[in-house]
Amino acid sequence: xxxxxxxxxxxxxxxxxxxxxxxxxxxxxxxxxxxxxxxxxxxxxxxxxxxxxxxxxxxxxxxxxxxxxxxxxxxxxxxxxxxxxxxxxxxxxxxxxxxxxxxxxxxxxxxxxxxxxxxxxxxxxxxxxxxxxxxxxxxxxxxxxxxxxxxxxxxxxxxxxxxxxxxxxxxxxxxxxxxxxxxxxxxxxxxxxxxxxxxxxxxxxxxxxxxxxxxxxxxxxxxxxxxxxxxxxxxxxxxxxxxxxxxxxxxxxxxxxxxxxxxxxxxxxxxxxxxxxxxxxxxxxxxxxxxxxxxxxxxxxxxxxxxxxxxxxxxxxxxxxxxxxxxxxxxxxxxxxxxxxxxxxxxxxxxxxxxxxxxxxxxxxxxxxxxxxxxxxxxxxxxxxxx
Amino acid sequence: xxxxxxxxxxxxxxxxxxxxxxxxxxxxxxxxxxxxxxxxxxxxxxxxxxxxxxxxxxxxxxxxxxxxxxxxxxxxxxxxxxxxxxxxxxxxxxxxxxxxxxxxxxxxxxxxxxxxxxxxxxxxxxxxxxxxxxxxxxxxxxxxxxxxxxxxxxxxxxxxxxxxxxxxxxxxxxxxxxxxxxxxxxxxxxxxxxxxxxxxxxxxxxxxxxxxxxxxxxxxxxxxxxxxxxxxxxxxxxxxxxxxxxxxxxxxxxxxxxxxxxxxxxxxxxxxxxxxxxxxxxxxxxxxxxxxxxxxxxxxxxxxxxxxxxxxxxxxxxxxxxxxxxxxxxxxxxxxxxxxxxxxxxxxxxxxxxxxxxxxxxxxxxxxxxxxxxxxxxxxxxxxxxx
Numbered sequence: 037x038x039x040x041x042x043x044x045x046x047x048x049x050x051x052x053x054x055x056x057x058x059x060x061x062x063x064x065x066x067x068x069x070x071x072x073x074x075x076x077x078x079x080x081x082x083x084x085x086x087x088x089x090x091x092x093x094x095x096x097x098x099x100x101x102x103x104x105x106x107x108x109x110x111x112x113x114x115x116x117x118x119x120x121x122x123x124x125x126x127x128x129x130x131x132x133x134x135x136x137x138x139x140x141x142x143x144x145x146x147x148x149x150x151x152x153x154x155x156x157x158x159x160x161x162x163x164x165x166x167x168x169x170x171x172x173x174x175x176x177x178x179x180x181x182x183x184x185x186x187x188x189x190x191x192x193x194x195x196x197x198x199x200x201x202x203x204x205x206x207x208x209x210x211x212x213x214x215x216x217x218x219x220x221x222x223x224x225x226x227x228x229x230x231x232x233x234x235x236x237x238x239x240x241x242x243x244x245x246x247x248x249x250x251x252x253x254x255x256x257x258x259x260x261x262x263x264x265x266x267x268x269x270x271x272x273x274x275x276x277x278x279x280x281x282x283x284x285x286x287x288x289x290x291x292x293x294x295x296x297x298x299x300x301x302x303x304x305x306x307x308x309x310x311x312x313x314x315x316x317x318x319x320x321x322x323x324x325x326x327x328x329x330x331x332x333x334x335x336x337x338x339x340x341x342x343x344x345x346x347x348x349x350x351x352x353x354x355x356x357x358x359x360x361x362x363x364x365x366x367x368x369x370x371x372x373x374x375x376x377x378x379x380x381x382x383x384x385x386x387x388x389x390x391x392x393x394x395x396x397x398x399x400x401x402x403x404x405x406x407x408x409x410x411x412x413x414x415x416x417x418x419x420x421x422x423x
Numbered sequence: 424x425x426x427x428x429x430x431x432x433x434x435x436x437x438x439x440x441x442x443x444x445x446x447x448x449x450x451x452x453x454x455x456x457x458x459x460x461x462x463x464x465x466x467x468x469x470x471x472x473x474x475x476x477x478x479x480x481x482x483x484x485x486x487x488x489x490x491x492x493x494x495x496x497x498x499x500x501x502x503x504x505x506x507x508x509x510x511x512x513x514x515x516x517x518x519x520x521x522x523x524x525x526x527x528x529x530x531x532x533x534x535x536x537x538x539x540x541x542x543x544x545x546x547x548x549x550x551x552x553x554x555x556x557x558x559x560x561x562x563x564x565x566x567x568x569x570x571x572x573x574x575x576x577x578x579x580x581x582x583x584x585x586x587x588x589x590x591x592x593x594x595x596x597x598x599x600x601x602x603x604x605x606x607x608x609x610x611x612x613x614x615x616x617x618x619x620x621x622x623x624x625x626x627x628x629x630x631x632x633x634x635x636x637x638x639x640x641x642x643x644x645x646x647x648x649x650x651x652x653x654x655x656x657x658x659x660x661x662x663x664x665x666x667x668x669x670x671x672x673x674x675x676x677x678x679x680x681x682x683x684x685x686x687x688x689x690x691x692x693x694x695x696x697x698x699x700x701x702x703x704x705x706x707x708x709x710x711x712x713x714x715x716x717x718x719x720x721x722x723x724x725x726x727x728x729x730x731x732x733x734x735x736x737x738x739x740x741x742x743x744x745x746x747x748x749x750x751x752x753x754x755x756x757x758x759x760x761x762x763x764x765x766x767x768x769x770x771x772x773x774x775x776x777x778x779x780x781x782x783x784x785x786x787x788x789x790x791x792x793x794x795x796x797x798x799x800x801x802x803x804x805x806x807x808x809x810x
Contacts, residue, residue, distance in 0.1 A: 078631060078644060078752070096736040100642040103734065115731075151541045152534035152553045166539045229623055236619050239612070241630065243666075244465060255487040257465060279630075344502075347490065349483040365465070 056086035056135075057171055058143035060127055060153055065146065067362035070282055071175050073109045075102060082130045086138060093117070093130045128156035135162060146171045176359060176367045177380035182283065183404050183413070186360060186382050189278045189285030190402050190414035192238035196231040196274050197287055197416060200247065203227050204293050205422040209266040215293055224248065224260035231274055240276035240285075247272055253290070253396030256354055256388060266294035269304070269395045269420075275364050284364045286384050287416065288400035293423045303389045303397045304420050306338035310387040311399045314356060314370075318385065318403060318410040324368055324375040328356040331387045340389050350391050357384040360402050381405040382413070443473035443522075444558055445530035447514055447540055452533065454749035457669055458562050460496045462489060469517045473525060480504070480517045515543035522549060533558045563746060563754045564767035569670065570791050570800070573747060573769050576665045577672030577789050577801035579625035583618040583661050584674055584803060587634065590614050591680050592809040596653040602680055611635065611647035618661055627663035627672075634659055640677070640783030643741055643775060653681035656691070656782045656807075662751050671751045673771050674803065675787035680810045690776045690784045691807050693725035697774040698786045701743060701757075705772065705790060705797040711755055711762040715743040718774045727776050737778050744771040747789050768792040769800070 061069035061081050069083055070076050073090055082093040090109040094102045102111045114124045117137060123129025131153065135141070142163035145154070154164045170176065178186070207215035207222050215222040224247040231245055248260030250268035264270055270293075275286040290304065310331045317327045335352050336342075342351025355371035358364075360382050368375045370383060377383070386400030399418060403410040448456035448468050456470055457463050460477055469480040477496040481489045489498045501511045504524060510516025518540070522528070529550040532541070541551045557563065565573070594602035594609050602609040611634040618632050635647030637655035651657055657680075662673040677691065697718045704714045722739050723729075729738025742758035747769050755762045757770055764770070773787030786805060790797040 096731065097643055097741050100735050101645060145538065147537055147539035149538040150534055151532065151536040151538050151551070152555070154538045154541075155553065164538070166542065168539070225626070232623050232628075233620060236616055236623075241619075241628065243628065256484055258488060344483065348487050354484050 055142045055144050055165065056084050056138070056140050057167075058131065058145050058149075059083040059085075059171065060131070060145075060150060065148065067282070067366075068146065068171055068175075070362055071172055074105055075109075076282070077101070080127055082127055082134060084131075084134055084138070084140075084143070086140065091134060091138070093134055126156075128153050131157060132160055132162070144171070170367060175361065177378060178361060178382050178404065179380075182361065183380075183382065183411075185278065185281045185283035186285060186402065186404075187413045188238075188281075189240055189276055189283050190287065191285070192235050192240040192276050192278070193242075193274045193285040193287045194414045194416045195238060196234040196242075196276070197272060197289055199230050199234045200227050200272050200274070201289070201291055201419075201422055203230055204264070204270060204291055207264075207266075207293055207423070209294065213265045213267065213294075215264045215266060221263050223263055224252075225262075227264070227272075228260075231272075235274075235276045239279050241279055242274055242276040245274050246288075248396065250395050251392060254350070254390045254392045254394070256390060256396065256398065264293075266292075267296065268292065268294075269296065269300055269397055271396045271398055273398065273400070277364070282362050284360050284362075285414070286360055286364065286386075286400060286402050287414075288386055288388075288398045289416070289418065290397045290399060290420065291422050292420060294421075296421065297394065300394050300397070301420075302338065303340065303391075303394065306335055306340055307387050307389055307397045307399050308418060309338070310334040311385055311401070314385045314387065315401070315403065315410065318377060318383070318405060319408060320377060320379045320405060322377045324356075324370045324377060325372050327385075328371050331356045335387065335389060348392060352387060352389055354388065357386050357400075359383055377405050379405055379407055442529045442531050442552065443471050443525070443527050444554075445518065445532050445536075446470040446472075446558065447518070447532075447537060452535065454669070454753075455533065455558055455562075457749055458559055461492055462496075463669070464488070467514055469514055469521060471518075471521055471525070471527075471530070473527065478521060478525070480521055513543075515540050518544060519547055519549070531558070557754060562748065564765060565748060565769050565791065566767075569748065570767075570769065570798075572665065572668045572670035573672060573789065573791075574800045575625075575668075575672075576627055576663055576670050577674065579622050579627040579663050579665070580629075580661045580672040580674045581801045581803045582625060583621040583629075583663070584659060584676055586617050586621045587614050587659050587661070588676070588678055588806075588809055590617055591651070591657060591678055594651075594653075594680055594810070596681065600652045600654065600681075602651045602653060608650050610650055611639075612649075614651070614659075615647075618659075622661075622663045626666050628666055629661055629663040632661050633675075635783065637782050638779060641737070641777045641779045641781070643777060643783065643785065651680075653679075654683065655679065655681075656683065656687055656784055658783050658785055660785065660787065664751070669749050671747050671749075672801070673747055673751065673773075673787060673789045674801075675773055675775075675785045676803070676805065677784045677786060677807065678809050679807060681808075683808065684781065687781050687784070688807075689725065690727065690778075690781065693722055693727055694774050694776055694784045694786050695805060696725070697721040698772055698788070701772045701774065702788070702790065702797065705764060705770070705792060706795060707764060707766045707792060709764045711743075711757045711764060712759050714772075715758050718743045722774065722776060735779060739774060739776055741775065744773050744787075746770055764792050766792055766794055 117133030119133035207217040249270040253271040273288040357370035359366040388398030504520030506520035594604040636657040640658040660675040744757035746753040775785030
């Protein structure tokens with residue numbers, strides 16, 4: 037080792053020794069906090085990781101539950117921190133008190149760290165470094181336990197998907213083409229209710245379930261409302277969070293009661309092919325952007341162009357997938373950004389096609405990247421025409 | 424007007440003219456975005472208010488739904504902003520593009536504005552001022568429509584509370600004192616399930632419902648788990664969000680199947696008295712800290728001391744209430760901070776007492792401050808001993 041690199045290493049080791057990871061866990065950072073020390077709370081708390089030491093400052097109200105975390109994390113309340121009355125009332129005061137106790141003068145924080153906190157720390161001479169990647173880079177690689185948790189949420193999603201498809205399959209069709217189920221018009225809201233009850237039975241909850249028929253399905257984020265019709269594709273996108281451990285699942289199917297327009301059927305088969313071929317590319321070392329480009333190419337070769345028409349995007353205009361864990365959308369992204377898949381990643385593969393005149397088609401599964409390919413986390417066959 | 428104040432006003436008017444309100448609506452700011460322009464989306468977007476003009480930058484995926492907002496808000500996608508390819512991929516790039524289009528060089532942002540965004544804007548010469556109060560100060564005063572929305576969520580909460588109390592009231596007691604309902608042990612989880620289904624029927628969802636019996640109830644944020652027992656107080660705290668308009672309700676009752684310990688009964692009556700007297704103080708002009716102090720005093724005079732014992736807080740150690748709206752916890756706080764109630768505030772009043780050996784008692788209603796007092800938003804009688 038030459039002198040320059042020795043000096044460089046020494047400087048960086050010194051930096052490493054003094055730079056602690058700080059987390060002010062508001063809603064935005066709840067999943068990082070849960071990952072870092074297992075704590076969940078409705079109130080904001082301060083978490084600091086310094087080497088192998090973990091510190092958590094909680095309001096007195098949270099003390100009892102914080103103490104159940106076990107010996108890994110040292111629990112503080114503001115009263116332990118020798119802070120002024122004013123500091124005792126603010127999260128930046130708690131943070132300053134903790135940093136003084138630990139004799140630290142620099143922290144690294146996430147990109148979304150609250151600006152006012154950063155300024156309050158800086159005005160007291162603390163250096164605040166933004167960490168441009170994940171604060172907890174190991175979060176992207178899931179343990180066996182984490183994969184089990186995601187599988188559990190995914191099984192609930194599959195059960196709910198079966199229930200939703202049952203409603204649509206069993207429905208009759210009235211003269212206007214509306215679906216009728218149990219003597220009532222079958223609406224997006226009704227299907228969503230059946231999905232939600234099925235999820236609750238499995239201790240899962242879904243906030244933004246999509247049941248979007250016909251033209252509504254042409255907007256990938258439209259949740260859907262009102263009557264469902266025969267002969268129109270219905271996008272069902274279910275992404276529940278388990279209320280115990282907090283991990284998510286994510287599945288999408290597109291189904292139809294009745295006969296699809298030939299062009300809609302062609303869309304369905306193109307998306308199904310794109311999804312199958314994208315899945316076949318999933319393995320350690322695969323480049324996420326190449327999977328995304330392949331999906332793009334399969335859809336284009338099937339004749340489905342992507343464009344903006346009258347200000348409305350149509351074709352395939354979202355990413356191919358995303359990581360799933362304690363957040364529903366997390367790293368890695370399967371999109372045009374260059375990332376390499378690794379064993380232990382859990383990702384969705386979800387190509388789609390959207391045209392205002394025809395509706396939307398999307399097919400999505402959640403898979404874990406294994407040593408030599410992928411494992412489907414709770415599979416479910418793909419059927420389009422249900423009745 | 425003397426010259427100095429004229430100059431001061433001129434400077435501040437100039438500032439007012441150039442300082443726009445910027446919102447990068449991630450999860451933390453979703454309710455502000457909804458308030459400001461009615462838009463909700465799973466993805467982050469950029470919102471800017473400058474005088475009476477409103478601007479929203481959305482990804483192409485959200486364009487269709489954004490355009491349905493109506494003429495009040497000008498909708499942009501990154502492609503409209505003449506930004507570089509690099510800027511097109513980042514929220515700070517979108518923001519810079521919009522600010523250049525509008526010839527603005529300063530913004531005011533919320534306290535929780537993401538630090539990395541602030542630094543990216545500052546490095547391009549934009550002044551970023553943190554707004555120390557609410558970005559949208561009028562949010563605290565609810566319109567008639569907003570109060571109707573909260574009432575709707577609160578009615579759902581009351582319906583769910585009735586259902587929960589029915590389960591507990593109808594339960595039998597086995598030899599170990601466990602509650603038995605429909606031939607099964609009645610657990611916190613089962614009661615929560617019944618609550619959640621009732622809420623779903625009213626298009627509401629609750630994430631953190633508390634059903635905490637016995638010692639579990641002594642921790643105000645413990646959600647509760649496992650069998651419920653006769654003779655132990657059960658804290659039921661239900662705070663649903665309406666899935667349509669996004670407003671919340673909040674109600675707490677404490678109930679018991681069987682005969683309470685005399686000390687628990689005394690706790691109940693002290694909390695009930697504190698809540699009644701606190702409610703009676705609610706009117707425009709009332710000081711929130713005085714209401715909180717009064718609750719403190721009523722409970723102390725009834726002989727219930729607040730302290731920390733073996734590191735665990737006991738007695739009354741949370742605030743008396745909080746504002747309710749598009750967030751479940753928002754301004755004003757009914758606590759030791761000095762705030763004055765105004766007509767149109769919607770607040771909870773929720774005193775409680777917690778002792779590890781006895782359990783917890785909390786009673787909570789949500790009320791709107793009216794011209795001469797308050798309006799209970801969906802009332803419900805207070806009964807402790809159900810069977």
